[in-house]
Amino acid sequence: MDAVNAGKKAAAIRVVDELVKTDQVLGIGSGSTIVFAVEHIAERVKSEGLKLTCVPTSFQARQLILEHGLTLGDLENFPKLDLAIDGADEVDSELNCIKGGGGCLAQEKVVASCAKKFAVIADDRKDSSHLGQNWHKGIPIEVLPFAYVPVMQKIKTTYGGVPALRMAQSKAGPVVTDNGNFLLDWKFDAEKKWDWNLINTELNLIPGVVDTGLFIHMAFKAYFGTSQGSVSTRTPASNGFH
Incomplete structure (x- = not known):
């Protein structure tokens, strides 16, 4: 296992061991880090007989849940979750996150908002x-397909930077989300001090925007795994590691 995956796995195992308990309804995030979390959840279900219901944030998460023999739920039947676990593209000192590099930001945000606790797991990169210190691909923004040009123009005029339509790698044309929408990536000035709570609100008020990849004051704890397998945690109150 390479160094990055070692960090992801260490963080995933720590959060599952620390926070997952029987009779919970869990929100299961998307992305590479979550694969390790689901694997460990399945191991604990098998060894300890945990009774869990798992609500996915994407088609990928749904397939992971089913492949590992876990109980699949949805927000229609379980609108209140005990815990949501997800990765992040970047986490700042106040646990504000940029998410959506994998394109599932809208569903991830809805699921996280339904949980009593939202925990972020990531490698220490x-x-x-x-925000913007280590993640240079911009803030993902999900938009209605017919509105992507005016939304891009509005963002550029209001905030500067470079908003761009995310293009697919293995197919012609733009990336299409699980919701049938397009994604913009707004590369902002990382040297500028931004009020991300205000920016998130303003972006969401632009007609045509479905949601942003800014997760503001949502996480209660972040777990960062290192290549050596150690894990540090941070809460918004501490703004430091323990």
């Missing part, structure tokens, strides 16, 4: 003092 994702740990930053401020």
